Amino acid sequence: xxxxxxxxxxxxxxxxxxxxxxxxxxxxxxxxxxxxxxxxxxxxxxxxxxxxxxxxxxxxxxxxxxxxxxxxxxxxxxxxxxxxxxxxxxxxxxxxxxxxxxxxxxxxxxxxxxxxxxxxxxxxxxxxxxxxxxxxxxxxxxxxxxxxxxxxxxxxxxxxxxxxxxxxxxxxxxxxxxxxxxxxxxxxxxxxxxxxxxxxxxxxxxxxxxxxxxxxxxxxxxxxxxxxxxxxxxxxxxxxxxxxxxxxxxxxxxxxxxxxxxxxxxxxxxxxxxxxxxxxxxxxxxxxxxxxxxxxxxxxxxxxxxxxxxxxxxxxxxxxxxxxxxxxxxxxxxxxxxxxxxxxxxxxxxxxxxxxxxxxxxxxxxxxxxxxxxxxxxxxxxxxxxxxxxxxxxxxxxxxxxxxxxxxxxxxxxxxxxxxxxxxxxxxxxxxxxxxxxxxxxxxxxxxxxxxxxxxxxxxxxxxxxxxxxxxxxxxxxxxxxxxxxxxxxxxxxxxxxxxxxxxxxxxxxxxxx
Amino acid sequence: xxxxxxxxxxxxxxxxxxxxxxxxxxxxxxxxxxxxxxxxxxxxxxxxxxxxxxxxxxxxxxxxxxxxxxxxxxxxxxxxxxxxxxxxxxxxxxxxxxxxxxxxxxxxxxxxxxxxxxxxxxxxxxxxxxxxxxxxxxxxxxxxxxx
Numbered sequence: 001x002x003x004x005x006x007x008x009x010x011x012x013x014x015x016x017x018x019x020x021x022x023x024x025x026x027x028x029x030x031x032x033x034x035x036x037x038x039x040x041x042x043x044x045x046x047x048x049x050x051x052x053x054x055x056x057x058x059x060x061x062x063x064x065x066x067x068x069x070x071x072x073x074x075x076x077x078x079x080x081x082x083x084x085x086x087x088x089x090x091x092x093x094x095x096x097x098x099x100x101x102x103x104x105x106x107x108x109x110x111x112x113x114x115x116x117x118x119x120x121x122x123x124x125x126x127x128x129x130x131x132x133x134x135x136x137x138x139x140x141x142x143x144x145x146x147x148x149x150x151x152x153x154x155x156x157x158x159x160x161x162x163x164x165x166x167x168x169x170x171x172x173x174x175x176x177x178x179x180x181x182x183x184x185x186x187x188x189x190x191x192x193x194x195x196x197x198x199x200x201x202x203x204x205x206x207x208x209x210x211x212x213x214x215x216x217x218x219x220x221x222x223x224x225x226x227x228x229x230x231x232x233x234x235x236x237x238x239x240x241x242x243x244x245x246x247x248x249x250x251x252x253x254x255x256x257x258x259x260x261x262x263x264x265x266x267x268x269x270x271x272x273x274x275x276x277x278x279x280x281x282x283x284x285x286x287x288x289x290x291x292x293x294x295x296x297x298x299x300x301x302x303x304x305x306x307x308x309x310x311x312x313x314x315x316x317x318x319x320x321x322x323x324x325x326x327x328x329x330x331x332x333x334x335x336x337x338x339x340x341x342x343x344x345x346x347x348x349x350x351x352x353x354x355x356x357x358x359x360x361x362x363x364x365x366x367x368x369x370x371x372x373x374x375x376x377x378x379x380x381x382x383x384x385x386x387x388x389x390x391x392x393x394x395x396x397x398x399x400x401x402x403x404x405x406x407x408x409x410x411x412x413x414x415x416x417x418x419x420x421x422x423x424x425x426x427x428x429x430x431x432x433x434x435x436x437x438x439x440x441x442x443x444x445x446x447x448x449x450x451x452x453x454x455x456x457x458x459x460x461x462x463x464x465x466x467x468x469x470x471x472x473x474x475x476x477x478x479x480x481x482x483x484x485x486x487x488x489x490x491x492x493x494x495x496x497x498x499x500x501x502x503x504x505x506x507x508x509x510x511x512x513x514x
Numbered sequence: 515x516x517x518x519x520x521x522x523x524x525x526x527x528x529x530x531x532x533x534x535x536x537x538x539x540x541x542x543x544x545x546x547x548x549x550x551x552x553x554x555x556x557x558x559x560x561x562x563x564x565x566x567x568x569x570x571x572x573x574x575x576x577x578x579x580x581x582x583x584x585x586x587x588x589x590x591x592x593x594x595x596x597x598x599x600x601x602x603x604x605x606x607x608x609x610x611x612x613x614x615x616x617x618x619x620x621x622x623x624x625x626x627x628x629x630x631x632x633x634x635x636x637x638x639x640x641x642x643x644x645x646x647x648x649x650x651x652x653x654x655x656x657x658x659x660x661x
Contacts, residue, residue: 172561189549397595397596397619402646415600
């Protein structure tokens with residue numbers, strides 16, 4: 001414990017250095033803007049700033065990018081509550097009761113609870129990250145290729161299991177993503193696979209063009225043609241204070257959302273999105289008055305908002321401790337670290353203590369900055385949405401193209417983004433989730449390498465995956481998830497997600513359309 | 515009946531078959547010593563199974579014809595503008611490309627006034643170039659005459 005406090009002191013001395021602190025504040029401001037703007041998720045925002053971070057030192061770069069990530073979680077709630085526009089996907093659930101509260105004249109308390117819940121969840125989850133990452137990294141030193149292979153498989157199955165829609169569709173999307181990740185030079189034999197003479201594809205398809213295309217561009221394509229911006233209700237600062245009853249009603253949902261979000265965040269997948277769905281479902285399930293949900297229940301704001309912030313910290317655990325990204329956003333951040341010659345993994349904490357603890361401390365600082373930014377300045381950020389969409393989306397589009405091009409200075413990446421945008425548009429029209437594709441692209445090279453290394457270790461004997469306890473346990477957990485998710489399909493009955501009241505992709509579409 | 519799931523399942527199955535056919539150009543290896551096409555074949559086979567299951571169980575899904583495509587003309591124009599940007603970026607340079615793309619979208623697609631179009635195009639083109647190229651030192655392509 002004393003060692004942790006000493007390390008934290010070291011972290012704060014890094015995070016409060018003027019340059020690093022400035023980048024944390026800039027990241028939070030950009031993140032809030034990114035969260036407010038529909039169509040620009042945290043991934044597009046991070047991708048855009050990725051090339052700019054190449055000139056910084058590694059600590060400043062990761063602090064800036066992380067600031068954008070959790071800043072977007074705060075910003076996304078503002079437009080969900082005031083306008084029923086989820087600035088980014090994790091805020092979809094906040095739209096339901098947050099906007100109902102706005103219509104009931106309680107927009108201020110909804111914003112305040114969302115910000116306070118986000119702050120508490122953000123801070124508590126950073127403590128959990130701080131305590132969990134070092135022992136997990138020590139544990140991960142025992143991992144060999146079979147364990148990594150099992151872990152990656154478990155992650156993909158967990159994502160498919162937690163996805164809102166059909167499990168078959170999620171598995172198909174994961175397989176599609178893994179297939180896309182096969183493009184490029186085979187690292188073990190040097191064969192060019194599916195590159196068709198395009199030299200730039202030798203290194204494979206980059207996660208940034210795939211993710212910006214599937215999330216950013218497809219969102220613009222789906223919302224194109226929409227006219228005037230919706231009415232904006234701006235609360236005054238004096239109206240922000242929640243009543244005593246509202247504080248009481250929010251306390252437990254914030255606590256539960258924090259724990260739930262962090263745990264879901266550790267599991268690979270679009271953690272911040274899934275966590276808010278699960279939190280909303282849990283709150284409605286255990287509420288004594290579930291009929292209030294959808295009509296302005298503050299628990300429906302407090303839970304999901306806390307969960308999605310907590311999940312962002314959770315998502316950093318496998319990234320920092322194992323070197324395995326739990327989703328597209330940590331994957332881009334991993335790429336940023338690698339550009340600086342740092343490879344996250346079990347040895348990162350020992351070899352780069354300033355970076356790790358500086359990053360942790362900057363998250364405490366960032367949460368305070370965001371709380372200060374989001375409550376008094378809510379009106380300023382919302383004003384961006386007064387810009388008519390016909391002027392707004394060309395700007396977002398230009399930033400998408402710029403961000404994708406600047407990563408490698410390659411037009412091929414822009415073409416990949418366009419293809420992925422069109423694919424994402426069609427898939428979303430057909431009710432497919434696109435998150436498993438991105439994760440598949442990220443995990444494919446690691447999965448294949450660990451699979452083939454394992455077989456090389458065992459001279460082609462597949463029992464290596466079952467004879468090692470850690471790998472066998474993870475594979476067993478993955479098999480359980482697969483069975484659990486296929487069970488309702490076999491029974492042709494309602495699955496547990498329906499029973500929990502988790503929204504399907506159809507529900508999300510409804511919210512987008514409203 | 516052609517439902518959304520059946521159409522999607524059929525399209526995914528076709529893609530999986532295409533990958534299986536293309537994988538034949540690479541060595542497969544053996545089960546014990548997988549070659550470069552082993553994993554793609556395995557994944558394409560899995561995708562084929564999932565696609566067939568999606569199509570088979572998709573009889574009760576929404577009908578494909580009920581899909582509304584109101585935004586399609588806009589979406590096609592945006593994709594066209596993106597394609598132009600990919601073609602022009604390294605030939606015309608960043609600023610001219612952005613000027614043309616914004617003009618295409620704001621004036622021709624959204625039919626806004628000349629003044630508004632000019633202001634938005636100039637601000638986005640030169641403003642974003644100044645921010646990213648000059649201040650943040652992100653390398654962006656320059657066009658003829660260094661513009």
